[in-house]
Amino acid sequence: MKRIAILGSTGSIGRQTLEVVSIFPHLFQVVAIAGGKRLDLLVEQAREFSPKKVAVTGEEEAKWLKEHLKGPEILWGEEGLNEILEGIDLLVLALSGSVGFLPVLKAIEKGIEIALATKEVLVMGGEIITQRAKKKGVRLIPIDSEHSALFQLLEGRKKEEVESLILTASGGPFYGMKDEFVKKVTPEEALRHPVWKMGPKVSVDSATMMNKALEIIEAHWLFDIPTEKIKVFIHPQGIVHGMILLMDGSLLAYMAQPDMRIPIGYALSYPERLNLPFKRLKTQDLLGLTFEEADSEKIPALKLGFWALEVGGTMPTVLNAANEVAVRAFLEGRIKFTEIVPLVREVMQEHKPFLIKDVEDILSVHRWAQQLTWRKIERC
Ligand code: MG
Numbered sequence: 001m002k003r004i005a006i007l008g009s010t011g012s013i014g015r016q017t018l019e020v021v022s023i024f025p026h027l028f029q030v031v032a033i034a035g036g037k038r039l040d041l042l043v044e045q046a047r048e049f050s051p052k053k054v055a056v057t058g059e060e061e062a063k064w065l066k067e068h069l070k071g072p073e074i075l076w077g078e079e080g081l082n083e084i085l086e087g088i089d090l091l092v093l094a095l096s097g098s099v100g101f102l103p104v105l106k107a108i109e110k111g112i113e114i115a116l117a118t119k120e121v122l123v124m125g126g127e128i129i130t131q132r133a134k135k136k137g138v139r140l141i142p143i144d145s146e147h148s149a150l151f152q153l154l155e156g157r158k159k160e161e162v163e164s165l166i167l168t169a170s171g172g173p174f175y176g177m178k179d180e181f182v183k184k185v186t187p188e189e190a191l192r193h194p195v196w197k198m199g200p201k202v203s204v205d206s207a208t209m210m211n212k213a214l215e216i217i218e219a220h221w222l223f224d225i226p227t228e229k230i231k232v233f234i235h236p237q238g239i240v241h242g243m244i245l246l247m248d249g250s251l252l253a254y255m256a257q258p259d260m261r262i263p264i265g266y267a268l269s270y271p272e273r274l275n276l277p278f279k280r281l282k283t284q285d286l287l288g289l290t291f292e293e294a295d296s297e298k299i300p301a302l303k304l305g306f307w308a309l310e311v312g313g314t315m316p317t318v319l320n321a322a323n324e325v326a327v328r329a330f331l332e333g334r335i336k337f338t339e340i341v342p343l344v345r346e347v348m349q350e351h352k353p354f355l356i357k358d359v360e361d362i363l364s365v366h367r368w369a370q371q372l373t374w375r376k377i378e379r380c
Helices: 012-023 039-049 059-068 077-084 098-109 120-136 145-154 179-183 200-208 210-223 261-269 300-311 315-331 337-349 359-379
Strands: 002-007 028-034 053-056 073-076 090-093 113-116 140-142 162-169 230-234 240-246 251-255
Touching: 002 012, 002 077, 002 261, 012 028, 012 039, 012 090, 012 261, 028 039, 028 077, 039 053, 039 059, 053 059, 053 077, 059 073, 073 077, 077 098, 090 098, 090 261, 098 113, 098 120, 098 315, 098 359, 113 120, 113 261, 120 140, 120 210, 120 315, 120 359, 140 145, 140 210, 140 261, 145 162, 145 210, 145 240, 145 251, 145 261, 162 210, 179 337, 200 210, 200 315, 200 337, 210 230, 210 300, 210 315, 210 337, 300 315, 300 337, 315 337, 315 359, 337 359
Parallel strands: 002 028, 002 090, 028 053, 053 073, 090 113, 113 140, 162 230
Antiparallel strands: 162 240, 240 251
């Protein structure tokens, strides 16, 4: 039995993780779950999976939970997080955004294997996370579909054999559309992705293509591959999730239905594979697959991603923080869809990047970028 804890159990990835777990009750035991604001759902999940611990962010929520949920220990705050990491074999990190940064470091410190869905933490401080994980011998298993694909393709292979890593991108709902149309995009429209069902942050990121910017940085840190070897292909059908080109000219591709439960299943069971009862690819799914190399000159968000990675140091931290704030402001109706990426660029331009020495460097640059982005939004 693998004992798991899920941080962010009420979000899209968290819910799908529980769905996979529920198919294999003899393999996985949910020891702890933690959620944010959807307390009703958290109670429902606790009743179904009987975790020993349930954690929330604040004391108020913990109070409410204590009244509505009998059985599990109710925890909150940093102490709650510490408690959740006790007595588990695997942490599923499925929080939305940079709030997952400190929990990841804590899990690494405790030597706990991590199934990682929260790509933002690697953009924010990938260098420190991967260094510490390596030192502690902690495995980071990606849940992000492209990275799960690449992880599987790269397994057992020497790094020197790899000529390039190719991440695919669907292009999001507005790819190739005219500017006049995209300017008027509402949060609701941005949340409707043609291929994937996802949470709000990643849906907006997919629509701006910032998601792919975050993902190239994520890939760089996860697989220790230099920037110039990372490529992005536009592949609207979302069947091929990743490819690697090897030095003998072989191009290996990973294909699967665009269904997050597949990479989640692999991250949960790694290195074993689960007999998942979900839809298989059929020959008709393979008809008319198209690929086009993404031109980062024409995709502003992607250009920022490569730029941040080339500059290095604290620049990716700034990209991530500014983007988080801009996406939130867009979802709150405070800025236009087409203002998200230029806002991130402006904040990056005002940043004087430096090499990261410790966690405090990351946290302070993160705060600086958040504040500057909010100030710019207020001036809009
Ligand atoms: Mg992805």
